[in-house]
Amino acid sequence: MKKADVISTILAERKDLLPRHLSSKAYAPSNIALCKYWGKRDQELNLPVTSSFSISLGSKGATTELSVNSNAHDAAFLNGQPIDWGSSFGKRLLAFLDLFRIKPDLHFTVNIKTNIPIGAGLASSACGFASLIKAFNLLFGWELKNHELSILARLGSGSASRSLWHGFVEWHAGIKTDGMDSYGEAIFDEWSELRLGLLILNEREKPVSSREAMQRTVTTSPLYSAWPAKVNHDLSALKQAINLKDFLLLGKTAESNAMTMHATMLSAWPTVCYFLPETITAMNKIWKLRHEGLMVFFTQDAGPNLKLIFLEKDSETVQANFPDMEVVDPFANGE
Ligand code: PMV
Numbered sequence: 001m002k003k004a005d006v007i008s009t010i011l012a013e014r015k016d017l018l019p020r021h022l023s024s025k026a027y028a029p030s031n032i033a034l035c036k037y038w039g040k041r042d043q044e045l046n047l048p049v050t051s052s053f054s055i056s057l058g059s060k061g062a063t064t065e066l067s068v069n070s071n072a073h074d075a076a077f078l079n080g081q082p083i084d085w086g087s088s089f090g091k092r093l094l095a096f097l098d099l100f101r102i103k104p105d106l107h108f109t110v111n112i113k114t115n116i117p118i119g120a121g122l123a124s125s126a127c128g129f130a131s132l133i134k135a136f137n138l139l140f141g142w143e144l145k146n147h148e149l150s151i152l153a154r155l156g157s158g159s160a161s162r163s164l165w166h167g168f169v170e171w172h173a174g175i176k177t178d179g180m181d182s183y184g185e186a187i188f189d190e191w192s193e194l195r196l197g198l199l200i201l202n203e204r205e206k207p208v209s210s211r212e213a214m215q216r217t218v219t220t221s222p223l224y225s226a227w228p229a230k231v232n233h234d235l236s237a238l239k240q241a242i243n244l245k246d247f248l249l250l251g252k253t254a255e256s257n258a259m260t261m262h263a264t265m266l267s268a269w270p271t272v273c274y275f276l277p278e279t280i281t282a283m284n285k286i287w288k289l290r291h292e293g294l295m296v297f298f299t300q301d302a303g304p305n306l307k308l309i310f311l312e313k314d315s316e317t318v319q320a321n322f323p324d325m326e327v328v329d330p331f332a333n334g335e
Contacts, residue, residue, distance in 0.1 A: 001045060001178050003155045007099055009178065010148050016102060020141030023067035026134035028163045029056040030116055030127040032196065032299060032307050034254040035234045036261045037158050037171065038227065039218045046158040047182050049218070050231040051173040053238050054162045057116070057196065058332035061163070062127035065111040066135035076110040083110075088209065089125070096129065096156045100136055116198070129156030130163030150183035167331060168242060170235070189242050190331055194250075195315050197308035197325040199298075201278040210302035213265055213272040221268040230260050251297030251309050258299040276304040282322075289321060 008015055037052035069075060074097055076083040076090070083090045097108055112128050133153045137144050144152075146164045150171075154161035162169040165186040174182030208216075217224055234257045241250035265272040279300070286298050286308070296310045296318050308325065310318050315327055 001042075003044065003099055006045060006151065006155065006178060006180075009180065010144070010151060011142065014140070014142050017140055017142070018102070019068050019106075019139045021139055023065065024135045024138035025063065025065045026131050026138060027061060027063045028127045028130035028134060028160075029058055029061035029166060030114075030124065031056045031159065031162045031169065033159065033162070033301070034238055034250070034299065034309075035231055035257050036301070038261045038264065039214055039224065040158070041173075042177070042179065043215070045179045045182075046154050046161075047179045048158060048171070048173050050228050051235060052159075052162070052171045052231070053235055054159070054169050054171070055194070055196070055330045056163070056166045056169065057127075057328050058166065058330050060116050060198070060328055062112055062114040062124070062131040064113075064128070064131040064135045065109075066132065066139050067109045068139070069107050069109045071107055072105075074107050074110070076112070078112050079114060092125075092156065096132070099155065100140075125157040126159040126163045129153050129160035132156065133160075134164070147183045147185070151179065154179070154182065166333060187239075187242070191242060191245060192329075192331050193312045194247075194330055195310050195312055195318075196328045196330055197310065197318060197322060198328060199282060199306040199308055199322055199325045201282060201306065202276055202304045206274065206303045208272050208274075208302075213268075213274075213302055216270070216272060217264050217268045221264045223264045223267045227260070227264055230257070247295060247311055251295065254299045254309055255297045258301075262300065274300065274302055274304055279304045279306065282306050285321065289318075294318070294321075 031054040033052050033054045035053040037048045039049040041047045041049050076093055085094055114124050116124055130153045133149050137149060150161040150164050162171050162184045164184055168187035169184045170187060171184045234253050237249060237253040286296055289296055294314060294317060296308055298306045298308050300306050319327060
């Protein structure tokens with residue numbers, strides 16, 4: 001099944017609609033997985049092997065302005081800089097725009113503004129593609145439901161399927177080959193005391209993309225076969241933690257999930273290692289603080305940076321220990 005077939009199914013009779021407006025604008029928050037998406041069952045459609053579970057980053061995300069342009073080609077900007085169509089993000093973006101080009105002479109100008117570092121494992125592609133698909137929905141006037149937008153966003157980047165909502169989101173893996181049952185669902189429990197800390201240790205673009213790292217892990221890691229059971233366990237633990245507002249259970253589940261994901265990568269060949277010396281130093285500091293009684297945990301994605309998880313009451317103490325860390329209220333509305 002191709003991406004274009006999925007689009008035909010979702011857009012059905014709307015498929016041939018011309019843009020209803022000349023321009024549109026939409027925001028999507030970034031999201032951080034507390035139980036990771038790691039491994040695809042379908043590479044073309046970004047269908048995951050397992051479900052995953054995230055929390056949004058509130059006012060940290062991307063705003064995309066999309067307009068129809070009268071030139072003979074698309075134009076795209078990321079934080080004001082022209083996007084190189086030859087770069088890996090440029091190629092992915094162009095392929096995504098092509099999916100919605102209902103006639104060959106329809107061209108778009110895309111202006112993506114993010115307030116998080118790009119490509120450093122802070123889910124910039126998640127909020128980028130989610131805000132872009134929301135902008136397409138407005139431009140064409142499709143009036144799609146959020147779960148349909150989630151399916152379309154997934155075609156750009158898997159984790160984008162979780163960036164259509166604020167707060168906690170579960171992305172159901174689904175079992176269908178066309179992925180029509182693989183989309184995000186908002187979990188409406190609020191936990192207003194929860195805080196995330198963005199600890200940027202290195203802003204450079206990651207050496208191995210998450211797409212490549214995932215595939216290498218699935219095909220070569222002897223530990224990968226244990227991953228689906230770990231995810232099942234962690235998904236129910238997270239839901240229980242949220243239900244009972246059990247912060248210890250939430251923190252340890254998220255940290256252990258991230259460490260297990262990295263263990264599968266470390267055992268892949270060639271090894272994928274996103275740890276930098278600064279990452280290990282920060283982890284040790286967190287473990288020491290915890291040993292001393294401060295309830296702070298971390299998670300890490302496909303990059304060297306850490307996201308700390310703690311409660312509002314400990315915000316000042318955690319900040320004092322990590323002065324460069326940016327504290328995010330995940331339930332703040334960033335629209
Ligand atoms: O959506 P992608 O292809 O950028 O993959 C995201 C992978 C992780 O960030 C490591 C995990 C996750 O669930 O977000």
